[in-house]
Amino acid sequence: MIGRVASPASWLVRPLVPSRSDIHVPIMPTSSISTVASAVPCPVVESLDAILPEEPLLMMGAGPVPIPAAVAKANTIVINHLGGAMVKVISQVKTMARYVFQTQSKWVLGVAGPGSGAMEMAISNLAWEGTRVLCIKNGFFSDRMGEMGRRVGARVSTLEVADRSVASLEQIAEAIRRERPEIVTVVQGETSNTVWNHHLKDIAALAKAAGSLVIVDAVCTLSTMPLEMDAWGIDAVITGGQKGLSSIPGVSLIAFSDAAWARVKGRTAPNAHWCLDASLAENFWHNGGYHYTAPVSGVLALHEALRLVCAETLEKRFARHLKCSLALQQGVTALGLQLYAPEACRLNSVVGIEVPEGLTPADVCSHISRQHQVEISGSFGLPIVRIGQMGEQCREHNLFRTLHALGRTMVDLGVKVDLPAGVAALERGLSEGK
Ligand SMILES: *Cc1c(COP(=O)(O)O)cnc(C)c1O
Numbered sequence: 001m002i003g004r005v006a007s008p009a010s011w012l013v014r015p016l017v018p019s020r021s022d023i024h025v026p027i028m029p030t031s032s033i034s035t036v037a038s039a040v041p042c043p044v045v046e047s048l049d050a051i052l053p054e055e056p057l058l059m060m061g062a063g064p065v066p067i068p069a070a071v072a073k074a075n076t077i078v079i080n081h082l083g084g085a086m087v088k089v090i091s092q093v094k095t096m097a098r099y100v101f102q103t104q105s106k107w108v109l110g111v112a113g114p115g116s117g118a119m120e121m122a123i124s125n126l127a128w129e130g131t132r133v134l135c136i137k138n139g140f141f142s143d144r145m146g147e148m149g150r151r152v153g154a155r156v157s158t159l160e161v162a163d164r165s166v167a168s169l170e171q172i173a174e175a176i177r178r179e180r181p182e183i184v185t186v187v188q189g190e191t192s193n194t195v196w197n198h199h200l201k202d203i204a205a206l207a208k209a210a211g212s213l214v215i216v217d218a219v220c221t222l223s224t225m226p227l228e229m230d231a232w233g234i235d236a237v238i239t240g241g242q243k244g245l246s247s248i249p250g251v252s253l254i255a256f257s258d259a260a261w262a263r264v265k266g267r268t269a270p271n272a273h274w275c276l277d278a279s280l281a282e283n284f285w286h287n288g289g290y291h292y293t294a295p296v297s298g299v300l301a302l303h304e305a306l307r308l309v310c311a312e313t314l315e316k317r318f319a320r321h322l323k324c325s326l327a328l329q330q331g332v333t334a335l336g337l338q339l340y341a342p343e344a345c346r347l348n349s350v351v352g353i354e355v356p357e358g359l360t361p362a363d364v365c366s367h368i369s370r371q372h373q374v375e376i377s378g379s380f381g382l383p384i385v386r387i388g389q390m391g392e393q394c395r396e397h398n399l400f401r402t403l404h405a406l407g408r409t410m411v412d413l414g415v416k417v418d419l420p421a422g423v424a425a426l427e428r429g430l431s432e433g434k
Contacts, residue, residue, distance in 0.1 A: 055373050056373075058375065059375050060375060060376050060393055060402045061377035062243075062350050062388050063191075063240070064243075064248070064249045065243060065246055065388055065392055066391075066392040066393065068305070070307075071247055071248065071301045072301075073304075074303065074304040075248055075300065077296075077297055077300055082289075082290060089299060090110075090288075092306075092307075093302060093306060094108045094285070096307065097253050097255065097306060099310060100223050100309055100314070101253075101255045102231065104230060107255060107256040107260070107261045107278075108254070109253070109254050109255075109256075109278065109282070109286075110254075110285060110294070110302070111251070112251060112275070112294060112295045112298070113250065113251075113252060114240055114249060115219035115240025115243070115252055116240075117276065118239065118240065118253065119144065119217060120273065120276055121273075121278060121281075122145075122256075123152065123154075123185070124148065125267075125271055126183055126235075126236065126260060126263055126264065127152050127183055128152055128154065128267065128269060129153035129154075129269075130153065130155060131153075131155065131182050132154070132155050132179060132180060132182050133146070133154045133183045134157055134176065134179050134184045135158045135185045136159045136172065136184065136203070138187055138193070139187075139195065140192035140380050141192055141217060142186065142187035142190055142217065145187075145217060146158050146185065152272070157178075159172065163382075164195060164340065164341055164342060165342075166195060166197050166199070166345045173206050181207075181210075182211075182213065183213050184203070184207040184212045184213070184214050185216075185217070186214065186215070186216055187216070188220075189218075189220045189347045189350065191350050193341065193379070193382060193384075194341045194346065194350050194351060195345050195347055196341075196345050196346060196347040196348070198345060200216065200227070200232065201231075201232045213235040213260055214233065214235050215235065216234050216236070216237050216238070217238055218237050218238065218239050219239050220243045222245065223244040223314065223391070224244040224321040224348070224389070224390055224391075226318060229255060235256065235259055235260040236256050238253075238254050239252060240252045241298070241302055241305065244390045245305045246305055246390070247301050247302045247304075247305035248298055248302075250298055251295050251298035264278045275292060320394050323430065323432075324389055325349070325394070327426050327428075327429025327430045328399055328426065329348075330426065331403045331423065331425045331426030332353055332406070332422065334421045334424070334425035334426075335403070335406070335410070335417040336417045336422075337410070337417065338353070339352065340354055348389060349388070349390050351386065351388075352379065352385075352386050353384055353385050353386070361382075361383065361385050362378060363413060364376070364378075364409055364410075364413070365385060367409045368409040371409065371412065372408065372409065374401060374402050374405040376388075376402070396430055403426050407419035407422050
């Protein structure tokens, strides 16, 4: 597992003055050297060796997460985006993604873009001027789907859910009766406030029964906990690369059900987002043709990430995530810190921890990064820090280092915590069931 892709030997020996290769020397035609000065002068910049820390930070925040060596290696390769090798890779990516999404649907596509790109692909293909959308808003990310709906001209109604809670099925049924949505959007795990929509399956069933299509944001949860697209009747599932899948950021996946695909094909006005038009993307992802130049290295990285999920199997992967996250939560609690989300709707993929009085999330995040080379996240104005439990973050050695670093950080910043008790609780949690 490595946190940075290229790790040249020069990393270890940092020159005091810029080396020759650090200085960008523009090549100009000889005739112009003495006569034309560029209007914008050539900049002098620092090399990555000078910018990046000597020891890579352990990425334990809300994403991106550490990537396995096979993913990092794949990400260094460039091949023909339309050649035979790529066709084979794409075919395997779709097959493996169907397993991870738990769907038989043909309509799996990749997206050159962040998780939000996949989200926008779902929204902009299925909603347009006047479409009635019900957005179940648990926080920052689930609200984004509503915002994207408004931007394509949809009539979005929002079910506001109080922080640290999930909507009851009665509230959702009532909102569906009132708004008669053609589309319902919902997040499985709301990364911002670490709330888990644990009755996703029942929410999807309610929406289905009312004739709505269901779009699920599974960016932080896919492959970390059960999600059964077909069995639960979900019409579009979106995910990013850099969270549960432990791939690189910037290449994402989406799956549409047959019903959703029929709506995509039945629309009369084309999607205004040309790059995100699912009908055009079908060319590349299903017909071996050209849409835009795919991010080949990122697709190869995603292939390896999915292959590792398949090698582990979903059952074992879910069990690993559950055990690690619960042990971490026990460790944090035993330190004497408070978890943010109540147990009933607590997300395991990202753990939210209340920041003790007198400190800000930024104080904690910057100290733990500087002193312990462990990167964790704040959260959009909430008084919490977040530790991710996605993919490679769920490894025992990463948990011990992170919990110890968090405990030391609290001590350094003047908060009384019981560090030995925290580490002991983590160990107990991890040893259970061994
Ligand atoms: C991270 C995240 C997103 C956004 O993903 P980007 O890759 O940053 O666009 C959306 N939804 C959820 C639940 C997330 O955790």
